[in-house]
Amino acid sequence: MLEGYNVPFRFKRKQPYKNLKGMYVNLTYYPNTETIAGINVEVMNVVRIRTS
Numbered sequence: 001m002l003e004g005y006n007v008p009f010r011f012k013r014k015q016p017y018k019n020l021k022g023m024y025v026n027l028t029y030y031p032n033t034e035t036i037a038g039i040n041v042e043v044m045n046v047v048r049i050r051t052s
Contacts, residue, residue, distance in 0.1 A: 002027075005044075007031075007042050007043065007044050008041075008043055009029065009043065009045075009046050010043060010044070010045055010046065011046040011049065017049070020051070023051050024051070024052045025049055025050065025051055025052065026048075026049070026050045026051075026052055027044075027046055027048070027049055028046070028047050028048040028049075029044040029046045029047060030044070030047065031043075031044060031045075032044070
């Protein structure tokens with residue numbers, strides 16, 4: 001979960017990511033809108049995660 005965001009996110013990665021709990025990260029993402037069961041839902045498609 002990301003602080004300050006109420007939007008679900010997706011990150012496609014074949015390898016599992018290490019635990020990022022409590023770390024500061026920089027996200028590169030593209031906002032997207034999907035229709036699920038007739039309802040438009042905003043989704044963040046994350047393309048890169050970098051720790052800082």
